[in-house]
Amino acid sequence: MNGKIVRNTPLAEGVMDMRMETALNNPAPGRFVHIAVPGFPLRRPISLCGYENGEARLVYAVKGGGTAALAVLREGDCVDLLGALGNGYAPAPGLKxxxxxxxxxxxxxxxxxxxxxxxxxxxxxxxxxxxxxxxxxxxxxxxxxxxxxxxxxxxxxxxxxxxxxxxxxxxxxxxxxxxxxxxxxxxxxxxxxxxxxxxxxxxxxxxxxxxxxxxxxxxxxxxxxxxxxxxxxxxxxxxxxxx
Ligand SMILES: Cc1cc2nc3c(=O)[nH]c(=O)nc-3n(C[C@H](O)[C@H](O)[C@H](O)COP(=O)(O)OP(=O)(O)OC[C@H]3O[C@@H](n4cnc5c(N)ncnc54)[C@H](O)[C@@H]3O)c2cc1C
Ligand code: FES
CATH class of the missing domain: 3.40.50.80 (Nucleotide-binding domain of ferredoxin-NADP reductase (FNR) module)
Structure with a gap:
């Protein structure tokens, strides 16, 4: 699956706010996307921070080489990703x-x-x-x-x-x-x-x-x-x- 970067800007020092257009399967809170980073053999897992009208929001810390490579992607760049993956937070209507x-x-x-x-x-x-x-x-x-x-x-x-x-x-x-x-x-x-x-x-x-x-x-x-x-x-x- 493809993700097309819409925006990738700093939120604070060493923390990026990325928005990408992508058609995710069941993009529920607590689930994550597994992103193929150009030049790295292993994908990087990042949780969904939001998903609306086909646009995913990812907020990530720049920790090592993989997230540093993600941080330099710009509007219009595309990444390959899997997702949404995993079991998220179960909704519990009526519970505090x-x-x-x-x-x-x-x-x-x-x-x-x-x-x-x-x-x-x-x-x-x-x-x-x-x-x-x-x-x-x-x-x-x-x-x-x-x-x-x-x-x-x-x-x-x-x-x-x-x-x-x-x-x-x-x-x-x-x-x-x-x-x-x-x-x-x-x-x-x-x-x-x-x-x-x-x-x-x-x-x-x-x-x-x-x-x-x-x-x-x-x-x-x-x-x-x-x-x-x-x-x-x-x-x-x-x-x-x-x-
Ligand atoms: C389910 C899940 C959701 C996550 N969601 C977020 C998020 O929303 N925001 C955020 O900032 N970070 C999140 N992380 C952590 C993020 O995946 C790592 O910081 C990132 O993979 C580090 O990659 P790197 O190449 O920059 O660092 P390096 O340390 O160079 O990575 C080397 C290898 O270790 C793996 N790795 C390193 N640290 C972690 C880690 N903490 N967790 C999993 N794999 C790691 C990388 O995938 C890579 O294979 C999440 C991790 C998991 C497991
Ligand atoms: S990362 Fe392969 S089984 Fe979880």
Missing amino acids: TLLVGGGVGLPPLLYYAKTHPGTHTIAGCRTNGQKVLVDEFPSVDFCTDDGSAGFHGFPHQRLELLLKNGELPDRVLSCGPLPLLRAVAEVCKGYSIPCFVSMEERMGCGIGACLVCACAAGGHYRRVCKDGPVFDAAEISWEEVLL
């Missing part, structure tokens, strides 16, 4: 859903928040200068690790405060760095609140064939690309995942 995320874990949560009115979000960044997407959430609590803006602390600490104050959601959806996902899962467990996390593993095929993306969940290895990336946090063997 709280989103908790940090850094470049925010794109899929923003997509969920925009398409599921009534959700509240706890969004964290290291420092105010690295704030991305936060102002686009319909209802948000902002946290910074260094206290430069919003709540001074990590998103899971803000979550714990809300829960202590009796503001209990029916479920929590989370995306971000693995240590944050683990901490969010632990807080939710303490209050018996179902929690679903989007796991991140290095990927090969992206379609369940190579097992590169195996993750210990539910007592055996599951494929992040096909069985996930969204999993019930209670199933994840965090000690193995964070080795």
